[in-house]
Amino acid sequence: MPQIIDGKALAESIRKETAAGVEELQRISGTRPCLAAVLVGDDPASHIYVRSKIKACEQVGIESESHILAATTGESELLKLIRRLNESSRVHGILLQLPLPNQIDKIKALDSISPAKDVDGLHPSNVGKLVQGRARLIACTPLGCIEALKRYDVPLTGRRVVVVGRSDLVGKPLALLLMHENATVTICHSRTRELPSVVSEADVVVAAMGKPALITPEFIREGAVIVDVGISVLKSEQEVAAIFGADSKKVEDFRAGKNVLVGDVHPSCYLKSSAYTPVPGGIGPLTIAMLLRNTLRAAQEESKV
């Protein structure tokens, strides 16, 4: 039977380690890490994300501030706030929740965050250091994937890893991290030809293209390890039935109005794998845990004398 990579349990360990680190930092330097979350507009999902990140901070002893700006906020006002947070001695990490309203240039806003406080690892200077193998703050989801693979002792050196998806947030940074772990990495994307055949070369498959259940068993080499970064809410009963089977409990859940989630990997792939990250409960929880660790790290760096 394949091993289930339990992201929830891993995230719990990482949160405990982070809480211990927070306490130690406080004891040594009197500094308590603080995350400032910035949210512009009324997107309900964004509000949920920010609240859950703030709550996660509390649980490990990281302080936080929420800055909720109206949907009509102008770019210059947002930049002014970010400048103030960059200069604040209280704040160690700045999280700018995406998406931003159209009147704001996303790149300009993200670039304005001080690299030392860029806990999402999106600032070009942090991304460049990641390429050069010397980044201190790295995007949370790729970090979560690496952490999952390492803590489950999945061998990477010399192994073939295929990353499907080339986003700035996941695919590209993750491919670089995996390469630094001495894996032989192939990056696939929408223009890749014969995708199933390319993916089936992999000892480790990372699915991060945001296409529900696109990866089917023909993509998977017997015994491969599957890391599924995708998470989609299924919209129709038909979809649910097609993916999970017409008589599955998921169909009942859907009818009962529950959210039915699926990753980029079709669940029928699991049996062919030697280990996999489930959806939900795989990479998702690790992403927030890594945000906490990044915030601690930023505070540790800042407190260095």
Add this chain to the structure above:
Amino acid sequence: MPQIIDGKALAESIRKETAAGVEELQRISGTRPCLAAVLVGDDPASHIYVRSKIKACEQVGIESESHILAATTGESELLKLIRRLNESSRVHGILLQLPLPNQIDKIKALDSISPAKDVDGLHPSNVGKLVQGRARLIACTPLGCIEALKRYDVPLTGRRVVVVGRSDLVGKPLALLLMHENATVTICHSRTRELPSVVSEADVVVAAMGKPALITPEFIREGAVIVDVGISVLKSEQEVAAIFGADSKKVEDFRAGKNVLVGDVHPSCYLKSSAYTPVPGGIGPLTIAMLLRNTLRAAQEESKV
């Protein structure tokens, strides 16, 4: 017969285009691009490189300055010079010739160059923007490779490209550029297992690991395109004979005291390819041409009103 990708001729075209751009910039804005080359120490090869870059500048109408510092120069003195060049309104590009003597922290020196003048594309902020597909200044050798492939109409979209070598200077940035050209890119390195078999999947092979003639015909799929970034000076007649054949003219050249060069690709691979960059005369000349184009670009950006 395979097509020879004539880097010398391509470089000549790029130099002409650059010379035209230099003239246009001067006409429009009165600005003449200027490259400042900084060299620390007595390494003879470095002196030759700097001289040839300065000479190449002259040929396209780019001004230049050489700053030759003693091998005993301290880090703070070098940083002071770089600061001065960063602030100089005359200088648009700064080239810090490597290697640097041991008393100087290379990373610190490179990081101190203003990203806007970083014509070698090594500053983390430029590297990060490269990852994000929005860099203006990109490392010259990878740029040269892309240029060669494009000008010879080598299709990249959806094609499998294998990059052998993962250096900050070539392998990593080139893999990213090729991915942005919609290729399916695999990066191999010293820890890759079954290297010949992995490389033989490639429609385009890029060899950039600095191991003379490592790539032999068993690595090459019939009809693949070969880009050879490596360039090594062979040290013994035995090596020359082993690579080029005991009765080749290269052996005579070696005996006559001439430098015999070889790339990372064994010349016996060429016949299997559909096109290849020779060594010398392939990627080498393109690297300097790209440095000139980068210097022009930096001056164009700076002159924008």
